[in-house]
Amino acid sequence: QVQLVQSGAEVKKPGASVKVSCKASGYTFTSYFMHWVRQAPGQGLEWMGIINPSGSSTTYAQKFQGRVTMTRDTSTSTVYMELSSLRSEDTAVYYCARDARMIWGVTSFDYWGQGSLVTVSS
Amino acid sequence: DIQMTQSPSSLSASVGDRVTIACRASQSISRYLNWYQQKPGKAPKLLIYAASNLQSGVPSRFSGSGSGTDCTLTISSLQPEDFATYYCQQSYSTPYTFGQGTKLEIK
Numbered sequence: 001q002v003q004l005v006q007s008g009a010e011v012k013k014p015g016a017s018v019k020v021s022c023k024a025s026g027y028t029f030t031s032y033f034m035h036w037v038r039q040a041p042g043q044g045l046e047w048m049g050i051i052n053p054s055g056s057s058t059t060y061a062q063k064f065q066g067r068v069t070m071t072r073d074t075s076t077s078t079v080y081m082e083l084s085s086l087r088s089e090d091t092a093v094y095y096c097a098r099d100a101r102m103i104w105g106v107t108s109f110d111y112w113g114q115g116s117l118v119t120v121s122s
Numbered sequence: 123d124i125q126m127t128q129s130p131s132s133l134s135a136s137v138g139d140r141v142t143i144a145c146r147a148s149q150s151i152s153r154y155l156n157w158y159q160q161k162p163g164k165a166p167k168l169l170i171y172a173a174s175n176l177q178s179g180v181p182s183r184f185s186g187s188g189s190g191t192d193c194t195l196t197i198s199s200l201q202p203e204d205f206a207t208y209y210c211q212q213s214y215s216t217p218y219t220f221g222q223g224t225k226l227e228i229k
Contacts, residue, residue, distance in 0.1 A: 063217075100168075107154070109156070
Protein backbone atom coordinates (compact mmCIF):
# COMPACT_ATOMS: atom_id res chain seq x y z
CA GLN A 1 0.00 0.00 0.00
CA VAL A 2 1.14 3.54 -0.68
CA GLN A 3 2.75 5.23 2.32
CA LEU A 4 4.44 8.57 2.80
CA VAL A 5 6.30 8.75 6.10
CA GLN A 6 7.70 12.09 7.16
CA SER A 7 10.40 13.05 9.62
CA GLY A 8 9.61 14.23 13.10
CA ALA A 9 8.91 17.57 14.67
CA GLU A 10 11.60 20.25 14.71
CA VAL A 11 12.20 23.37 16.75
CA LYS A 12 14.36 26.00 15.10
CA LYS A 13 15.54 29.50 15.89
CA PRO A 14 14.79 32.42 13.59
CA GLY A 15 17.27 32.59 10.74
CA ALA A 16 18.01 28.88 10.81
CA SER A 17 17.14 26.25 8.19
CA VAL A 18 15.07 23.10 8.44
CA LYS A 19 15.07 20.01 6.24
CA VAL A 20 12.00 17.77 6.26
CA SER A 21 12.02 14.31 4.70
CA CYS A 22 9.25 12.24 3.15
CA LYS A 23 9.94 8.55 2.50
CA ALA A 24 7.70 6.90 -0.08
CA SER A 25 6.83 3.24 -0.36
CA GLY A 26 4.31 1.00 -2.07
CA TYR A 27 4.64 2.45 -5.57
CA THR A 28 7.23 3.38 -8.21
CA PHE A 29 8.85 6.44 -6.68
CA THR A 30 10.04 8.01 -9.92
CA SER A 31 6.65 7.80 -11.63
CA TYR A 32 4.79 10.32 -9.46
CA PHE A 33 5.52 13.97 -8.81
CA MET A 34 5.54 15.07 -5.18
CA HIS A 35 4.23 18.29 -3.69
CA TRP A 36 4.84 20.11 -0.44
CA VAL A 37 1.98 21.88 1.33
CA ARG A 38 2.07 23.67 4.65
CA GLN A 39 -0.54 24.65 7.21
CA ALA A 40 0.06 27.26 9.90
CA PRO A 41 -1.72 26.70 13.24
CA GLY A 42 -5.47 27.17 12.80
CA GLN A 43 -5.02 28.25 9.18
CA GLY A 44 -5.64 26.86 5.71
CA LEU A 45 -3.48 24.95 3.26
CA GLU A 46 -0.68 26.60 1.31
CA TRP A 47 1.05 25.03 -1.68
CA MET A 48 4.82 25.39 -1.63
CA GLY A 49 6.10 23.57 -4.67
CA ILE A 50 6.55 20.37 -6.64
CA ILE A 51 9.40 18.06 -7.49
CA ASN A 52 9.66 15.47 -10.23
CA PRO A 53 11.49 12.55 -8.58
CA SER A 54 12.51 11.23 -11.97
CA GLY A 55 14.48 14.18 -13.29
CA SER A 56 14.58 16.27 -10.08
CA SER A 57 13.04 19.29 -11.80
CA THR A 58 11.21 21.61 -9.46
CA THR A 59 8.68 24.42 -9.46
CA TYR A 60 8.31 26.62 -6.41
CA ALA A 61 5.63 29.06 -5.36
CA GLN A 62 6.87 32.60 -5.88
CA LYS A 63 6.41 33.27 -2.17
CA PHE A 64 9.13 30.76 -1.30
CA GLN A 65 11.52 31.34 -4.18
CA GLY A 66 15.05 31.74 -2.88
CA ARG A 67 14.25 30.14 0.47
CA VAL A 68 13.02 26.66 -0.44
CA THR A 69 14.86 23.76 -2.00
CA MET A 70 13.25 20.43 -2.87
CA THR A 71 15.45 17.45 -3.59
CA ARG A 72 15.13 13.71 -3.85
CA ASP A 73 17.14 10.57 -3.30
CA THR A 74 16.00 7.79 -5.61
CA SER A 75 18.09 5.19 -3.78
CA THR A 76 15.91 5.60 -0.68
CA SER A 77 12.69 6.84 -2.36
CA THR A 78 12.83 9.98 -0.27
CA VAL A 79 12.05 13.58 -1.08
CA TYR A 80 13.28 16.49 0.99
CA MET A 81 12.11 20.03 1.54
CA GLU A 82 14.57 22.52 2.99
CA LEU A 83 13.42 25.96 4.05
CA SER A 84 15.98 28.57 5.03
CA SER A 85 15.99 31.95 6.78
CA LEU A 86 13.20 30.77 9.03
CA ARG A 87 10.92 33.25 10.74
CA SER A 88 8.10 32.85 13.21
CA GLU A 89 5.54 32.91 10.38
CA ASP A 90 7.04 29.66 9.07
CA THR A 91 5.73 27.80 12.11
CA ALA A 92 3.46 25.22 10.52
CA VAL A 93 2.80 21.59 9.77
CA TYR A 94 4.53 20.65 6.53
CA TYR A 95 3.03 17.90 4.39
CA CYS A 96 4.29 15.99 1.38
CA ALA A 97 1.59 14.83 -1.01
CA ARG A 98 1.72 12.58 -4.06
CA ASP A 99 0.45 13.89 -7.39
CA ALA A 100 -2.07 11.53 -9.00
CA ARG A 101 -1.47 12.99 -12.48
CA MET A 102 0.11 9.70 -13.58
CA ILE A 103 -3.19 7.90 -12.93
CA TRP A 104 -5.86 10.14 -14.37
CA GLY A 105 -4.00 12.89 -16.18
CA VAL A 106 -4.90 15.77 -13.87
CA THR A 107 -3.14 16.95 -10.75
CA SER A 108 -4.67 16.11 -7.42
CA PHE A 109 -3.06 14.95 -4.20
CA ASP A 110 -4.12 11.36 -3.57
CA TYR A 111 -1.76 10.38 -0.75
CA TRP A 112 -0.39 12.59 2.01
CA GLY A 113 2.30 12.21 4.60
CA GLN A 114 1.34 12.47 8.26
CA GLY A 115 2.80 15.97 8.52
CA SER A 116 5.89 17.39 10.23
CA LEU A 117 5.51 20.23 12.71
CA VAL A 118 8.18 22.90 12.42
CA THR A 119 8.23 25.45 15.21
CA VAL A 120 10.29 28.61 14.81
CA SER A 121 10.94 30.30 18.11
CA SER A 122 13.74 32.16 19.80
CA ASP B 123 -2.15 33.63 -8.90
CA ILE B 124 -5.66 32.19 -9.06
CA GLN B 125 -7.67 33.04 -5.95
CA MET B 126 -10.11 30.45 -4.63
CA THR B 127 -13.02 31.58 -2.46
CA GLN B 128 -15.25 29.15 -0.61
CA SER B 129 -18.66 29.83 0.82
CA PRO B 130 -19.76 29.58 3.46
CA SER B 131 -16.69 29.69 5.71
CA SER B 132 -18.58 27.74 8.33
CA LEU B 133 -21.77 25.77 8.37
CA SER B 134 -23.88 24.12 11.06
CA ALA B 135 -25.94 21.15 10.02
CA SER B 136 -27.56 18.02 11.40
CA VAL B 137 -27.05 14.36 10.65
CA GLY B 138 -29.11 13.50 7.60
CA ASP B 139 -29.04 17.01 6.13
CA ARG B 140 -28.03 17.76 2.56
CA VAL B 141 -25.29 20.36 2.41
CA THR B 142 -23.59 22.22 -0.40
CA ILE B 143 -20.28 24.06 -0.32
CA ALA B 144 -19.41 26.46 -3.09
CA CYS B 145 -16.00 27.31 -4.51
CA ARG B 146 -15.33 30.21 -6.86
CA ALA B 147 -12.14 30.80 -8.82
CA SER B 148 -10.85 34.24 -9.80
CA GLN B 149 -10.55 33.02 -13.41
CA SER B 150 -11.74 30.05 -15.38
CA ILE B 151 -10.11 26.80 -14.31
CA SER B 152 -12.18 24.50 -16.54
CA ARG B 153 -12.68 21.37 -14.41
CA TYR B 154 -9.28 21.45 -12.70
CA LEU B 155 -10.82 21.48 -9.25
CA ASN B 156 -10.29 19.11 -6.34
CA TRP B 157 -11.99 18.74 -2.96
CA TYR B 158 -10.36 17.60 0.28
CA GLN B 159 -11.64 16.78 3.74
CA GLN B 160 -9.52 17.44 6.79
CA LYS B 161 -10.16 16.39 10.37
CA PRO B 162 -8.34 17.93 13.33
CA GLY B 163 -4.75 16.79 13.63
CA LYS B 164 -4.91 14.78 10.41
CA ALA B 165 -3.68 15.22 6.86
CA PRO B 166 -6.20 16.21 4.22
CA LYS B 167 -7.96 13.45 2.34
CA LEU B 168 -8.86 13.63 -1.35
CA LEU B 169 -12.61 13.34 -1.97
CA ILE B 170 -13.22 14.59 -5.50
CA TYR B 171 -10.83 15.22 -8.38
CA ALA B 172 -11.38 17.00 -11.68
CA ALA B 173 -14.56 18.62 -10.36
CA SER B 174 -16.81 15.57 -10.30
CA ASN B 175 -14.80 12.36 -10.04
CA LEU B 176 -15.15 10.45 -6.79
CA GLN B 177 -11.87 9.21 -5.35
CA SER B 178 -11.76 5.48 -4.75
CA GLY B 179 -13.16 4.53 -1.36
CA VAL B 180 -15.06 7.78 -0.83
CA PRO B 181 -18.77 7.27 -0.04
CA SER B 182 -21.21 8.03 -2.83
CA ARG B 183 -23.03 10.62 -0.70
CA PHE B 184 -20.22 12.98 -1.74
CA SER B 185 -20.50 14.54 -5.18
CA GLY B 186 -18.97 17.41 -7.07
CA SER B 187 -20.14 19.54 -9.96
CA GLY B 188 -19.34 22.66 -11.93
CA SER B 189 -16.73 24.03 -14.27
CA GLY B 190 -15.25 27.34 -15.31
CA THR B 191 -15.21 29.57 -12.26
CA ASP B 192 -17.85 27.90 -10.06
CA CYS B 193 -17.87 24.46 -8.50
CA THR B 194 -19.77 22.83 -5.67
CA LEU B 195 -19.35 19.94 -3.27
CA THR B 196 -22.54 18.28 -2.10
CA ILE B 197 -23.01 15.81 0.74
CA SER B 198 -26.41 14.22 0.20
CA SER B 199 -27.05 12.95 3.73
CA LEU B 200 -24.63 14.01 6.44
CA GLN B 201 -23.12 11.33 8.62
CA PRO B 202 -21.41 11.90 11.98
CA GLU B 203 -17.98 11.26 10.46
CA ASP B 204 -18.49 14.04 7.87
CA PHE B 205 -18.06 16.87 10.35
CA ALA B 206 -14.73 18.29 9.29
CA THR B 207 -13.17 21.12 7.29
CA TYR B 208 -13.42 21.02 3.52
CA TYR B 209 -11.04 22.65 1.05
CA CYS B 210 -11.25 23.19 -2.67
CA GLN B 211 -8.06 23.43 -4.72
CA GLN B 212 -7.39 24.46 -8.29
CA SER B 213 -4.90 22.43 -10.30
CA TYR B 214 -5.17 24.52 -13.47
CA SER B 215 -1.89 26.36 -12.95
CA THR B 216 0.83 26.80 -10.36
CA PRO B 217 0.72 27.87 -7.61
CA TYR B 218 -1.98 25.28 -6.92
CA THR B 219 -4.04 27.42 -4.58
CA PHE B 220 -6.60 26.29 -2.02
CA GLY B 221 -9.77 27.88 -0.79
CA GLN B 222 -9.79 29.15 2.77
CA GLY B 223 -11.79 26.17 3.97
CA THR B 224 -15.36 25.49 5.11
CA LYS B 225 -15.79 24.18 8.63
CA LEU B 226 -18.79 21.89 8.89
CA GLU B 227 -20.08 21.64 12.44
CA ILE B 228 -22.82 19.73 14.17
CA LYS B 229 -25.98 21.71 14.87
